[in-house]
Amino acid sequence: MEQKEVLKFDAIVVGAGPSGVASAIVAARGGAKVLLIERSSFAGEKNMFGGAVFLSALKELLPNTWQSAPFERYILKHSWALLSDKTSCEVSYQSFDEPKSASVYRSKFDSWLVEEAKKEGVYFAPSTLVKSLISKNGHVVGVKTELEEIYANVVVLADGVNSILARDLGLRKEYEPKDMVLSVKETRKLPKSLIEQRFNLKENSKEGAAKNFLGGLAKENPPFGLGFLYTFEDTISIGLGVNLEDLNRFGYNPSDLLENLKKHPSVSAYLEGSELLEYSAHLIYEGGYKKLPKLCANGVLIVGDAAGFVNAVHFEGTNFAIISGMLAGETVLSAISAKDFSKKTLSIYKKKLNNSFILKDLKSYKNVMDNLYSRTNSLMNYYPKKAGEFFKIFTGASCKPKRGEFREFIKSFFSQRSLGEFFKDIWAFLSAIIGVLK
Ligand SMILES: Cc1cc2nc3c(=O)[nH]c(=O)nc-3n(C[C@H](O)[C@H](O)[C@H](O)COP(=O)(O)OP(=O)(O)OC[C@H]3O[C@@H](n4cnc5c(N)ncnc54)[C@H](O)[C@@H]3O)c2cc1C
Numbered sequence: 001m002e003q004k005e006v007l008k009f010d011a012i013v014v015g016a017g018p019s020g021v022a023s024a025i026v027a028a029r030g031g032a033k034v035l036l037i038e039r040s041s042f043a044g045e046k047n048m049f050g051g052a053v054f055l056s057a058l059k060e061l062l063p064n065t066w067q068s069a070p071f072e073r074y075i076l077k078h079s080w081a082l083l084s085d086k087t088s089c090e091v092s093y094q095s096f097d098e099p100k101s102a103s104v105y106r107s108k109f110d111s112w113l114v115e116e117a118k119k120e121g122v123y124f125a126p127s128t129l130v131k132s133l134i135s136k137n138g139h140v141v142g143v144k145t146e147l148e149e150i151y152a153n154v155v156v157l158a159d160g161v162n163s164i165l166a167r168d169l170g171l172r173k174e175y176e177p178k179d180m181v182l183s184v185k186e187t188r189k190l191p192k193s194l195i196e197q198r199f200n201l202k203e204n205s206k207e208g209a210a211k212n213f214l215g216g217l218a219k220e221n222p223p224f225g226l227g228f229l230y231t232f233e234d235t236i237s238i239g240l241g242v243n244l245e246d247l248n249r250f251g252y253n254p255s256d257l258l259e260n261l262k263k264h265p266s267v268s269a270y271l272e273g274s275e276l277l278e279y280s281a282h283l284i285y286e287g288g289y290k291k292l293p294k295l296c297a298n299g300v301l302i303v304g305d306a307a308g309f310v311n312a313v314h315f316e317g318t319n320f321a322i323i324s325g326m327l328a329g330e331t332v333l334s335a336i337s338a339k340d341f342s343k344k345t346l347s348i349y350k351k352k353l354n355n356s357f358i359l360k361d362l363k364s365y366k367n368v369m370d371n372l373y374s375r376t377n378s379l380m381n382y383y384p385k386k387a388g389e390f391f392k393i394f395t396g397a398s399c400k401p402k403r404g405e406f407r408e409f410i411k412s413f414f415s416q417r418s419l420g421e422f423f424k425d426i427w428a429f430l431s432a433i434i435g436v437l438k
Pocket of ligand 1: 020043161
């Protein structure tokens with residue numbers, strides 16, 4: 001009888017997003033035989049984000065070739081706006097220094113990353129869904145795809161936010177809706193010259209802008225969420241992320257909320273004349289440090305979104321993905337040298353994460369989302385409205401005495417909100433800040 005050849009690698013990486021490709025590159029660069037498996041027909045085919053990649057992490061991974069990435073625009077202008085019905089109060093920041101992030105299409109960027117990985121000797125298997133992990137004597141020893149079993153000394157789970165493989169292995173618990181954000185996004189076509197005009201970007205340059213919006217989603221019972229807008233060469237993305245529990249509780253449909261945001265006068269002005277090219281949706285897990293999964297077990301490591309590595313306050317995800325992937329790649333190499341793929345050896349990954357910004361940031365931000373979530377109505381409704389009322393007086397030249405107007409404003413500030421509620425807001429914001437700094 002003909003014997004079937006057993007496919008065996010030093011490492012298998014499941015998922016060709018930024019975290020998976022980064023682990024594959026580092027392991028292969030160090031001499032490991034690595035198979036990178038992706039369920040889509042090409043990397044990035046179904047991946048979505050806001051989005052801009054952070055260049056610092058990319059430079060660490062690919063110091064010589066990062067500049068050849070398919071960047072759309074370098075994000076040099078950022079703004080954060082508080083939206084009420086008829087007002088927008090905006091803080092903006094512009095950098096005249098080296099860009100720190102760049103907008104990319106995931107379909108192009110992830111594919112480019114995979115090409116870089118192939119140059120480093122990584123074997124790439126697209127259109128291959130990993131259905132389950134193979135375990136023997138308490139060790140993960142390979143993966144089962146729809147067609148075959150493939151074996152490896154170590155498997156890196158880089159399968160993104162809903163890592164079913166990590167859940168099935170018992171590395172993580174079921175997510176709770178309170179920790180989940182559902183994001184919806186439209187990609188809209190707009191001529192390059194109009195983008196440059198509307199966002200005040202240098203003509204024919206690669207300058208880009210990113211905007212964030214707080215408020216403007218719903219008049220009553222606003223859900224906890226944030227809107228975003230990014231510029232690309234000749235498209236813009238407009239989207240939002242909303243807490244899943246709030247969506248269920250208030251019965252909102254995320255696309256209705258996105259319509260509300262798009263209709264806000266300060267947002268619609270950017271979209272005028274644009275044409276919808278694509279609508280996409282994705283989950284973000286914000287359980288953070290308090291709900292980290294087990295980061296390794298015998299023969300397995302978990303990286304990027306699969307491990308819950310995101311900092312939603314700063315829209316950081318791809319940098320966490322790339323750096324955690326790199327640390328996992330280094331861990332694979334150490335395990336190969338030690339010829340030991342047990343949890344004990346692989347747990348150096350956790351030490352590396354602890355020494356990096358990843359677990360340091362997740363730890364210091366561990367209460368921020370809970371603190372802000374507890375004050376949803378203040379953040380999403382009350383303060384955006386009050387900020388608008390304040391600047392209406394400040395800029396309005398109403399020909400009424402300012403003293404009276406400001407006194408009226410202060411009176412309304414506290415008559416519509418008890419002192420107790422006000423102190424709760426202050427306490428929540430201060431606790432968030434102190435948590436980050438301590
Ligand atoms: C709306 C939104 C906006 C965001 N904006 C930003 C931003 O502006 N900047 C930023 O840095 N981050 C942003 N993020 C976060 C960022 O996108 C993620 O943190 C990052 O993509 C995580 O990379 P990853 O490789 O871990 O996972 P992913 O990019 O999700 O990749 C996982 C890969 O695994 C594959 N896969 C899954 N299961 C299997 C399987 N069983 N077999 C084979 N393949 C499988 C998937 O097809 C996918 O290619 C945003 C996220 C969202 C949702």
